[in-house]
Amino acid sequence: MALVNLHDVTYKYPLTDTPALKNINLQVETGEFVAVIGPNGAGKSTLCYTIAGFIPHFFKGELEGTVQVAGLDTQHATLSQCVVETGLAFQNPFNQISGAKFTVFEEIAFGLENTGVPRQAMIERVGQVMDLTGISELAERSPYSLSGGQQQRVALASILVMEPKVLVLDEPTSQLDPIGAREVFQVVKEMSARGMTVILVEHKVEWIAQFADRVVAMQDGMIIMEGSPADVLTSSLLADSGFGLSRYTQAARDAVSRGLWPEQMRLPVTLQEAVDGFSGLLP
């Protein structure tokens, strides 16, 4: 059975009438890397909270349907059981940093302390994850003295260090410099190759195309399309519904309308596909 299994999930936040999620059915296999895209307000973050168990335990509200993650039925499990299986990195790292720790090193160790990991193992794991996320130099700084992008790496590291079975990342690269963002995708891909299951919300289509196994497109609380990056990210349905496509796809679509790119030819998503496609059109 799939490691993450949402069956007919509908959810309303407290004091609201319109569901934020409507009849969501989603299965994610162990080790799979699924990217979730969609316009703002589509329900992407709500989906993250639901998989991580923050819905309903923290946000309350009305949840219908079943959510099973790593063998737990999240509605009937406690939040402290859920967080051991699923790590969630918040969209805004400012909201995630504990405020209880004076250094980056201690901040990253916070979750391990709370789950009773022995001291020596803790030190080793924190060191490894700081290496992996490129923040070793920040170990002794206060989390609050860091730039937005540095805080975002700390937030990611403090989730990775927990070695959850399921990694849920809500726009983990939104404040990162461009090459830093690509590096985070590479790290996430590596975690997924090691067997971690990844659900990642992002707008950076170019890197989704390159690294994700599957793309789920959401709009108005529903999943409107899912499939391989190559299929979903070139869909004209999405282009016409206000989804951001990569500049390569956009340029090729414009080229189609100007008669430069044959209509039956597949649209590119990545740089390599665009180079291959456009150079094939040269005389």
Added chain:
Amino acid sequence: MRIEIQDLHFTYPGGVEALRGISLSIASGEQVALIGQNGSGKTTLVRHLNGLLRPTHGQVRIGDWDTADQTVARLAARVGYVFQNPDEQLFCKTVQDEIVFGPKNLGYAADRIETLVEDALALTELADEKDTNPYDLSPTWRKMVAIASVVAMDTPLVIFDEPTTGQDAASVQRIAGVVASLRAHGKTVLTITHDIDFCAENFERVIALSQGKVLLDGPVHEVIDQPETLAITYVDPPQLTRLGKSLGLGVPVRSKAEFLAAFRDLVGR
């Protein structure tokens, strides 16, 4: 209003040397993007323009004022600053109150405030939400409230700190519209951004910082044409610039329109 920065150094308490000798000038009405890797000093630099930070060494002038002699409150009349995180700047009960707060504080006449607030609401597409509590809006729209509340202050210089972070395609378009409108009104705009495609499409001049120093400063086409130098500060050129280079277009392109024109030339050659 002209910005003059001379040999600016800044060291945070605790010893982190964030700016290490920055000199640059920005002419009145210029639209400049500020790019560079995390921790390169972008936010530290712009916080000197409205006096939130004071130089450890060097000088910052906004028009005829030396920021060292001015309070943050006085500088607010010349420098509008949209924070990276809107939650750090919003505190009123309604969107309308939030937007009124700035111009009212600057002592503008009632009818001018009314016009400015209406224009800002229209520009940010918030007119239907003016009685809503900002915290009942999604983060995307809170960002628009933050932008509107600064635009309504009608300052000659407007600073955006990563305006497109976490925004979808429609919202990025809306923000590009705000920048275009400020340009049309002759405002000086300085925008920090990691979104290099947005940067190339909307700004004429680009400054790249690296480790507290200016790495590149020039017209957008020159800056995006230097991938090796940009890589020093963890920036890739825009997607279409990279594509154009791989195809051998011969000129650096910054937008779809430029790419397709150059590609058509290549096909026709």
